[in-house]
Amino acid sequence: MAEAHVELADIVARLRQTGVEFEDVxxxxxxxxxxxNVAETMSAFANSRGGLIILGLDERAGFAPVGVSDPVALxxxxxxxxxxxxxxxxxxVIDAVPFEGVILVLAEIEPLPPLQRPCYVTTRGLYxxxxxxxxxxxQRLTPYEIDRLRENPGQPRWDEEPVSQATAEKDLDRRAVTRLIETASRNSPRSxxxxxxxxxxxxxxxxxxxDGSLVPSLAGLLSVGAYPQQFFPQLMVSLAVYPHEDAGxxxxxxxxxxxxxxxxGTVPTMVTDTIQAAQRSLRRSSRVVGAGRDDYWEIEPEVIREAxxxxxxxRDYSPQARGTQIRVELFPDRLTVTSPGGLFGNVRLETLGESGTSSSRNARLSALLQEAGDPFTGRPVAENRGxxxxxxxxxxxxxxxxxPLFTASLDDFCVTIPRTSLVTPELRAWARRLSRGQEFSEAQxxxxxxxxxxxxxxxxxLRRLGPGPSGARRQLSQLRDLGLLQPRRARDDGSYRLAPGLSEIAAKNEARSSPGSGLPERILEALGETDSASREDLQGATGASRSSVINALDxxxxSGTVEATAPSRSPNRRYRLARS
Structure with a gap:
C-alpha cells in the first residue's frame, strides 16, 4: 500500500503540473x-494500453482531493x-487508498490481449x-475498427475474393502468368x-x-493482372513530395x-515505379573507385523497396479499405509510408525486426508475391520470412x-525513414552538457x-540502435534518471519523451546548417583526436550522412590532407591525417 501511495502521489503531482488528464488516467x-460513464472508460482502457481510474479528485479544482463518502460501497x-x-x-485491481487526508478509490484496468478485443458495454451492443x-x-470505435479487431484472431481471406467482372483471358498479363507458372513449377515440380x-x-x-466458372481473385489481379485499378481504382500508391517538414x-x-x-499496376510494378518516382526527389552522391564511380542514394532503394x-x-484489403490508397510522402527530413490497417496477428510494434516476428494478413497474396518476379529483374517481390x-x-x-520509426493504430500502419542524421555537433555538445560527466553511448x-x-x-x-536487452534497459534508465526523458503517460509504461525545458534543442536542430556545411573541417577535427577512423566513426563524430562523409573524404x-589505410573496397579501410 505504501508503494501504491508513492506512485499515486507522483501521478497526482504530474496531473497538477500539466492541468489536464492523461491518456492513461x-x-x-x-x-x-x-x-x-465509467463503463465506457473501462472499455476504452481495456481496448487501448490500460489505465487508471481515480475516484475522489476534483479536476476543476486543480485535482484537489475531495474523497468519497463510502469507499467500500464505491x-x-x-x-x-x-x-x-x-x-x-x-x-x-481496485483499492481504497488514503491520500492527503481523504480516501480515494483507484481502479487499475489492464489492456485486454488483442485476441480478446474489443471490450464493449454489453447493453449497448458491440457496434x-x-x-x-x-x-x-x-472515443467510440468505428465499425471498421471493430471489424478489424474481430478478424485478428483468424485468417482474413479478402485477398481470395473473386473479382466477378474480370476474366482470365482479358485481365491477366500473359507474360507475368507464364513466368509465375514456370517459377512455381520449378520450386514445386510435383505439385x-x-x-x-x-x-x-x-x-x-x-x-x-x-457462378460455375473460374475468374481472377483479388490476389491474382494484384500479382499478375493487366491493370488491377480497372476494378479497384484506389488500390494504388500515391506519392507526394512536400517543400517543408509540415505537409500543410x-x-x-x-x-x-x-x-x-x-x-x-500490379504489386511488382508498383514497387518498382514507386522507388523510381521517389528517387526523382532524393539526393544521389558518387565517389571515385579506381577507374569508375560508386553511387549512393540518400535513402537506399532497398530500404524504400522493403517499406x-x-x-x-x-495492407487491409477488406471492402471498407479498398477506397484507401497507400501514401508515400517525402519531406525534407524524412520519408513516410502509410498503409490502411494496423498490425495483424502476433506482430507487435516492440518486436518488429526481431527473428520470428511475421504474420500475413493476406496469406494468398503473400504466397504469390514469393513467386511473382520484378517485371525487369525477375527477382521475387517478397521473401515473406520476416x-x-x-x-x-x-x-x-x-x-x-x-x-526507422514505426507507429500503428487500428486504422493504419506507418514507417518513418530519416533522410539524414539528426546527430549534429550541436546536439552532441548539448548532450555532453547535460550528461553530468557520464559517458553516453552512440545509441543514447x-x-x-x-x-x-x-x-x-x-x-x-534503443535495441534497434544496437544494444542488447539488458544494455538497452540500463541506457534508457540512465537517461531517465538524469532527467532528460520523462514518461509520455501518467504511469510509466516504458514510452518516453524529452523532458520539459529541454525542447529548445529541437529549434536549434531546425536552424542547423546543411549536413555538408563545414564537413571537411569537422572530419579533420575528428581525425586529429585519433590515430585512424572508419567511415562509420566519422559519420558518428560529424553527424553527417554516409554519402556526405564519403564525398568529403574523397x-x-x-588534396593530400587525408590518406586511406586500405583499398577502397576493403572492409578494413580506415582514414587518418596524411603523414608528411
Missing part, C-alpha cells in the same frame, strides 16, 4: 456516487460494473458500446507437373470459382507539392545513425536526437 469527483459497485456490464468481463482511449477522452494452365492458376489461387505549409508561390505521382512491399503485401524489416533497420542505422545520443525532434522513444527503439584524399 481518468479522474472523477464521484461526489454523487459512481459516474454513469469499490464494490466499480467491481460490479467490470464483471457484469462489460463483455468480456474485466477483473481490475455502439466499444470504446478506445484517445488523448484524455473515450504442378502435368497441370493445364487453368488448373495451375487455380492451384495457385489466381483463379477462383464464381505551402512552398514558394503557394505550391503544395514539389512532385507527385499516382502509381498503379513499399510491406505496405502493399500487408527479415526485410531487420534489413531496413540495419541499413538506415548504417546510413544515418538512426533507425541517437535517442536524444529523436526525442528532441518530438518522437517517442522506448526500449525497443576531396580530402585528393
Amino acid at each position: 481518468e479522474v472523477k469527483r464521484a461526489a454523487g456516487g459512481l459516474p454513469q 469499490r464494490d459497485e466499480l467491481a460490479g460494473v467490470a464483471r457484469a456490464k462489460l463483455t468480456p468481463a474485466l477483473a481490475p 455502439n458500446g466499444a470504446f478506445v482511449r484517445v488523448g484524455d477522452g473515450d 504442378f507437373s502435368g497441370l493445364s494452365e487453368p488448373d495451375a492458376l487455380a492451384r495457385l489461387g489466381i483463379l477462383v470459382p464464381h 505549409e505551402p512552398g514558394p508561390g503557394g505550391i503544395r507539392f514539389l512532385d507527385s505521382a499516382a502509381v498503379g 513499399v512491399v510491406n505496405a502493399l503485401m500487408h 527479415s526485410g524489416i531487420s534489413m531496413m533497420i540495419s541499413q538506415v542505422r548504417r546510413d544515418t545513425g538512426l533507425v 545520443i541517437s535517442v536524444l536526437a529523436l526525442a528532441s525532434a518530438g518522437y517517442s522513444v522506448d526500449i525497443a527503439l 576531396d580530402l584524399i585528393t
Whole structure:
C-alpha cells in the first residue's frame, strides 16, 4: 500500500503540473456516487494500453482531493460494473487508498490481449458500446475498427475474393502468368507437373470459382493482372513530395507539392515505379573507385523497396479499405509510408525486426508475391520470412545513425525513414552538457536526437540502435534518471519523451546548417583526436550522412590532407591525417 501511495502521489503531482488528464488516467469527483460513464472508460482502457481510474479528485479544482463518502460501497459497485456490464468481463485491481487526508478509490484496468478485443458495454451492443482511449477522452470505435479487431484472431481471406467482372483471358498479363507458372513449377515440380494452365492458376489461387466458372481473385489481379485499378481504382500508391517538414505549409508561390505521382499496376510494378518516382526527389552522391564511380542514394532503394512491399503485401484489403490508397510522402527530413490497417496477428510494434516476428494478413497474396518476379529483374517481390524489416533497420542505422520509426493504430500502419542524421555537433555538445560527466553511448545520443525532434522513444527503439536487452534497459534508465526523458503517460509504461525545458534543442536542430556545411573541417577535427577512423566513426563524430562523409573524404584524399589505410573496397579501410 505504501508503494501504491508513492506512485499515486507522483501521478497526482504530474496531473497538477500539466492541468489536464492523461491518456492513461481518468479522474472523477464521484461526489454523487459512481459516474454513469465509467463503463465506457473501462472499455476504452481495456481496448487501448490500460489505465487508471481515480475516484475522489476534483479536476476543476486543480485535482484537489475531495474523497468519497463510502469507499467500500464505491469499490464494490466499480467491481460490479467490470464483471457484469462489460463483455468480456474485466477483473481490475481496485483499492481504497488514503491520500492527503481523504480516501480515494483507484481502479487499475489492464489492456485486454488483442485476441480478446474489443471490450464493449454489453447493453449497448458491440457496434455502439466499444470504446478506445484517445488523448484524455473515450472515443467510440468505428465499425471498421471493430471489424478489424474481430478478424485478428483468424485468417482474413479478402485477398481470395473473386473479382466477378474480370476474366482470365482479358485481365491477366500473359507474360507475368507464364513466368509465375514456370517459377512455381520449378520450386514445386510435383505439385504442378502435368497441370493445364487453368488448373495451375487455380492451384495457385489466381483463379477462383464464381457462378460455375473460374475468374481472377483479388490476389491474382494484384500479382499478375493487366491493370488491377480497372476494378479497384484506389488500390494504388500515391506519392507526394512536400517543400517543408509540415505537409500543410505551402512552398514558394503557394505550391503544395514539389512532385507527385499516382502509381498503379500490379504489386511488382508498383514497387518498382514507386522507388523510381521517389528517387526523382532524393539526393544521389558518387565517389571515385579506381577507374569508375560508386553511387549512393540518400535513402537506399532497398530500404524504400522493403517499406513499399510491406505496405502493399500487408495492407487491409477488406471492402471498407479498398477506397484507401497507400501514401508515400517525402519531406525534407524524412520519408513516410502509410498503409490502411494496423498490425495483424502476433506482430507487435516492440518486436518488429526481431527473428520470428511475421504474420500475413493476406496469406494468398503473400504466397504469390514469393513467386511473382520484378517485371525487369525477375527477382521475387517478397521473401515473406520476416527479415526485410531487420534489413531496413540495419541499413538506415548504417546510413544515418538512426533507425526507422514505426507507429500503428487500428486504422493504419506507418514507417518513418530519416533522410539524414539528426546527430549534429550541436546536439552532441548539448548532450555532453547535460550528461553530468557520464559517458553516453552512440545509441543514447541517437535517442536524444529523436526525442528532441518530438518522437517517442522506448526500449525497443534503443535495441534497434544496437544494444542488447539488458544494455538497452540500463541506457534508457540512465537517461531517465538524469532527467532528460520523462514518461509520455501518467504511469510509466516504458514510452518516453524529452523532458520539459529541454525542447529548445529541437529549434536549434531546425536552424542547423546543411549536413555538408563545414564537413571537411569537422572530419579533420575528428581525425586529429585519433590515430585512424572508419567511415562509420566519422559519420558518428560529424553527424553527417554516409554519402556526405564519403564525398568529403574523397576531396580530402585528393588534396593530400587525408590518406586511406586500405583499398577502397576493403572492409578494413580506415582514414587518418596524411603523414608528411
